[in-house]
Every structure is written in structure tokens, then in C-alpha cells.
Amino acid sequence: MKKLIISCLSLLMFAGAYAQKAPARSNDRGRVTLAAYIPDQVDELPDAARNMLANKLNQIISQNGFGGEEGERFIITANVVVVTKNMLSTAPPMTALTLDVNLYIGDGYEGTKFASTSVPVKGVGENLAKAYINAFKNINLNDPNLQAFVDKGKAKIISYYNTHCDVIIKQAQTLASTGRGDEAIYNLTSVPKACVNCYGRAMAAVPAIYKKQIEKDCSTKLNQAKNLWAANQDVNGANAASEVLSQIDPQASCYKDVKVFVAQMAKRVKEIDNREWNFKLQEQKNDVSIINAARDVAVAYAAQPRTTVYNVHGWW
The missing domain is CATH 1.25.40 (Serine Threonine Protein Phosphatase 5, Tetratricopeptide repeat)
Known part of the structure; x- marks a missing residue:
């Protein structure tokens, strides 16, 4: 796979796997945003199952009021651990899986993990892909542990903006001075409204740029x-x-x-x-x-x- 590294903030160096940038939606501006990201390190996961897992992550994003822009700084990602894998002597033969779906929220640029939880699920299917898909379907979006995990991640994201506000504004001004005004405006308008003080300061810096x-x-x-x-x-x-x-x-x-x-x-x-x-x-x-x-x-x-x-x- 062709590798291309794009730096969204000039002082940050990134390493890892890749996620494709998708068009942003205007009503996501000013919201706490998360990108659903399935890394290549999730071994032997069939494409159809990978899509189902990504869909579940996007459901978590949507249900909890996050903006859903791919390629954002903050991500929700997963690592799937196969606990058991059995072939059932049924007609037709079935594959039975027991999985631990480990979920993480964090800063995908700096590599800082904010929150994690593990969701045990089971799935049975006529083949391996269907067994994975049925297992992922059993992830309960209303699980209290899952909700606590999301709330902790959201609080950490808000804390990031509150503690890095001076840096965010300074870097935006530097970007603007080097002809990257669109990127500077993007970074400033990405500050969530929930970060009241930083949001106000970021918006105040936008008109000049x-x-x-x-x-x-x-x-x-x-x-x-x-x-x-x-x-x-x-x-x-x-x-x-x-x-x-x-x-x-x-x-x-x-x-x-x-x-x-x-x-x-x-x-x-x-x-x-x-x-x-x-x-x-x-x-x-x-x-x-x-x-x-x-x-x-x-x-x-x-x-x-x-x-x-x-x-x-x-x-x-």
C-alpha cells in the first residue's frame, strides 16, 4: 500500500496505519468529533466483518452526539481478540467465535490513549466472515460500561482543548502566516463549543485569518x-x-x-x-x-x- 504522511499540525510527527479523509459535514463544526478507525493490525478480519465493525463504531459516534468526520485528530478504534474459535458439526457446518472487542478513544495524532474498554461478544455463522459479523452485531450500544467509556473519552477530548488552547491558536496563526490559512481556519473551527473558554478564543482569532x-x-x-x-x-x-x-x-x-x-x-x-x-x-x-x-x-x-x-x- 502506498504510504503518504500528511501533517495536520506542523509540530507533530505521526506514525501508524492509514485512514482515508472523507468530506466534512457543516453541522459537525463546533462539535466534539471522533473518527472511526479500523487499523490494518486487526489480523485476519474479513472485509465484510471489518465494514460491520466500522459501522458499529460509527453508531457509537452518532448515538453519543459526536461529529462523524473521518481523519479527525481524535479517534475511536478497536482491536479484536479471538478467545475461542470452533467448528460446529451441524448441517451445514457452522463457525462459532467468542471475541473480546477492545475499544479505545484517544489522540490519533500524538498517540495518546484516553479511554479503553473491552466488550465480550459471541457469533455463529456459516463461514468465518458471517461469524464475525454476527458477533459484532451483538455489541450493545446501551451497555453502561460502553457508555462510561465514551463519557470518559469525551471528557478527555474537552480537557485537551482546554489545556492546549494557547498552542492551537498560536499554531493556527503560524499556519496563516505561511500561506496555509484554510488549514488554520479548519483547526480553529474544530474547537468544540463544549470547550467554552477555548471555543470563544478560537472564534475570536478566526476573522483576522x-x-x-x-x-x-x-x-x-x-x-x-x-x-x-x-x-x-x-x-x-x-x-x-x-x-x-x-x-x-x-x-x-x-x-x-x-x-x-x-x-x-x-x-x-x-x-x-x-x-x-x-x-x-x-x-x-x-x-x-x-x-x-x-x-x-x-x-x-x-x-x-x-x-x-x-x-x-x-x-x-
């Missing part, structure tokens, strides 16, 4: 629009340019130049085509709109395909 991003974006897109117009100075060229201009945030200081350029195009279209060309400019954003726009940036960043390396060595 976002505005720096839109300044760069405005200049780039305005030049793109001017090139499109220069290549085709008629209503079609104006429409092509307007598609690019519509992506520019009106908070950017160069937006005044956008307005001048739009007026110039409208005047030229009137001269050559003898018709009105109207392009509706975006309205200025208030502080709430800026935060919402920044969240959209974070969601778009999370949706970019990447591979994340998790370090779970020593967890079992």
Missing part, C-alpha cells in the same frame, strides 16, 4: 476576471468574468476595484451590444456572516482528499 485569506483571494480572482474579459470583450466575456468575481468576498479591500471593473464591463457591453448588463455585487458581511463564511472554508478544506496517519502503537 479569514480576512487575510480573502485579501489574497480577491487580488487573484480579480486578475483572473480581467484576463477573461481581455480575451473576449462582449456579453459572453462579461458573464465569464462575473462567475469569477462572484466568488470574491466583499470584505476584501480590493472589492472597490471589483466595483470599478464591473462598471467598466457594463459600459463596454452597452457600447458594443446596445444592451444593459447587470451584475449584482455581494453585500458586505457582518461579524456573524464572517464566521459562517470561515466555517464554509473549513468544510471545503476538510473535503479535500488526503491521507492521515494515525499512531496507535502501544494502545493494545
